[in-house]
Amino acid sequence: MKKIKIKIDLDGITKKVIKEHQMLKGELKRIEKLNEGIEYDPNHPERMNPDLEGKLRSGEHTFGKNKGLPATGTNQNYSEKLASSRFKDIINKVKRYHGIERINPQMMMEMMRIMQEVAQIESQHKDALEQLAVEIVSEEFDIPDDMLDAELLPPGSPLDLDQDEEEEEEQEEFQSKSAERMEELEIEVDKRNVINALMQGAAKKGHYIFHMVADELDRIDPRLMNLYGKLMSLADFQYWVIPDQAMGGQIGGTEKIKWEKPKDEEGNEQEDEEEEPVVEAKAWIFPLLVHELIKGAMELAASNWGEGHLDFEEQKHVIDRADTIENEIWGMRLGPGMWEKFVACIDDDDYKLKQWFFHELTKLPAQQFHTFMKEILSNSAKCKEVIAHLKELHLADEDEELDDLIIGDEDNFEDGLEDLMIDAGVAPAQDEPTEEVDVEVDYSEMSPKEIQSLIDDALDAGDFDTVGMLSKYL
Numbered sequence: 001m002k003k004i005k006i007k008i009d010l011d012g013i014t015k016k017v018i019k020e021h022q023m024l025k026g027e028l029k030r031i032e033k034l035n036e037g038i039e040y041d042p043n044h045p046e047r048m049n050p051d052l053e054g055k056l057r058s059g060e061h062t063f064g065k066n067k068g069l070p071a072t073g074t075n076q077n078y079s080e081k082l083a084s085s086r087f088k089d090i091i092n093k094v095k096r097y098h099g100i101e102r103i104n105p106q107m108m109m110e111m112m113r114i115m116q117e118v119a120q121i122e123s124q125h126k127d128a129l130e131q132l133a134v135e136i137v138s139e140e141f142d143i144p145d146d147m148l149d150a151e152l153l154p155p156g157s158p159l160d161l162d163q164d165e166e167e168e169e170e171q172e173e174f175q176s177k178s179a180e181r182m183e184e185l186e187i188e189v190d191k192r193n194v195i196n197a198l199m200q201g202a203a204k205k206g207h208y209i210f211h212m213v214a215d216e217l218d219r220i221d222p223r224l225m226n227l228y229g230k231l232m233s234l235a236d237f238q239y240w241v242i243p244d245q246a247m248g249g250q251i252g253g254t255e256k257i258k259w260e261k262p263k264d265e266e267g268n269e270q271e272d273e274e275e276e277p278v279v280e281a282k283a284w285i286f287p288l289l290v291h292e293l294i295k296g297a298m299e300l301a302a303s304n305w306g307e308g309h310l311d312f313e314e315q316k317h318v319i320d321r322a323d324t325i326e327n328e329i330w331g332m333r334l335g336p337g338m339w340e341k342f343v344a345c346i347d348d349d350d351y352k353l354k355q356w357f358f359h360e361l362t363k364l365p366a367q368q369f370h371t372f373m374k375e376i377l378s379n380s381a382k383c384k385e386v387i388a389h390l391k392e393l394h395l396a397d398e399d400e401e402l403d404d405l406i407i408g409d410e411d412n413f414e415d416g417l418e419d420l421m422i423d424a425g426v427a428p429a430q431d432e433p434t435e436e437v438d439v440e441v442d443y444s445e446m447s448p449k450e451i452q453s454l455i456d457d458a459l460d461a462g463d464f465d466t467v468g469m470l471s472k473y474l
Contacts, residue, residue, distance in 0.1 A: 068369065
C-alpha cells in the first residue's frame, strides 16, 4: 500500500489559531467595555433614558471632563459609577413608597395630583410646617433659626428666580483677558460645578429628611408621610428618565441670601446692630422647602469660594458659565453621590467641623480644590483619617485656613497633602481589609449626637426604617 505523505503547516496553523484567539479576545474586550457602563440591578427591569446613558458613557455632560472627578482604573468612568448607585437607590425608593414591583411610566402623571393633595393638607398647617422646616435645618447645620426664613406657597405660585442677565458688551470686554488666564478660569468653572453639585447633594437629603420628624408630621396629618415619599421618589426618578431638554424650567422652590438687621422679640429691626445674612426660602411643599433651606445654608458656607484668587468680574464670569439650568440638573443627578463621599470623610459628631471644612475647601484655588476632591471622591476611608488629622490641627489654631494647614513648609499643595496623609497614618498602599464583627448596640447608652450621626448615615443609605427606629432615642 502506497504511503501518503501529509505535510502539516504548523507555522500557518499556529498563526491562524493566534489570529482567531486575538479576534475572540478583542470581541470579549468590546463586550466587556459595553457592559462596564451603567450597572443596572438585575432584579429591576427599569432603565434610564438612552440619551442620558449615552451622555454618561461619552462624557458629554457637565461633569464628563471635570478636573475634580477621579479616574476609576476601569472602563466605567466615575460619572457612570455615581449614576449607577444613584439610579438603583431611586428605583428602590419608588417601589417601596408606592408598593409596586414594576414602575409604569404613566405614574409620572400622578405627580401633580399628589402635589395638589399635599398642598391642600399643608394649607391648613402652614405656620407649623414652616417652623418645623426651620428647626430641622437649624439643628442639622448648626445655624441659628433666626438666620432662616421659610415660606410655603401654593403649587403654581410664581417664584422669584432673581437671575440677572449679562450684557453682551461686558462679556466681550472680559474675553480680552490672556489665553493663559482664560484657561485657568476654565478649571474654576469645573470647581464651581462641583461646589454646586455638593450643595445640591446636601439639599437632596432634605427630600427625605421628613423621616426624622415622623411623629410631628403624623400629629399634623398621618397622610403626609406616605404622600411625601410617593411624590419625592417620583420627582427624583424623573431626572433619570426624562432627557435634559425636557427638564428645563421645572422648579418647585427657590432660595436666596439676603442681608438685614437682626430683629428683637417683637419683630422690630435693631438699628444699632450690623446686618446679618438670612437664608430666604420659598417652596410649594414641605420637603422642597427643607431642600431650599439646606441649599441656602450651603451657599452661605461657600460664599467666599473665589476669595483671594478671583476678582469680581472673574467670579461673575465663572458663575455665568457654571450656574445654568443644564448644570443644575446634572448636579441634581450626581451631586448626592458626591455629597455622600464628602460626608463619609467627616465625623458627624462635630457639625462645626463639617461647616468649616466645606467653607475652607470651597475657598481653595481650583487646582488645589480638585486635588483634594479627588482624594475625597476616590477613597473616603483614607480621607476620613486625613480629615481627623486636619481637625486636630484646626482646633490647635482655629484661625488657620485649610490651605495653610496643608501646605505648611512644603512648596506646593500636592506635596503638602501627601505629607499630611502620611502624618495621619495613611499609607499610599491599599490597607488590608479587616474582618467585620457583628456587635449588639445599646442605643439608649448613646449621646444625642451619636444617634444623630447614625440617623444621617441611614438617611444617606435610604434606610428609613432605621431612621424611624433611631429617632425614638433622640
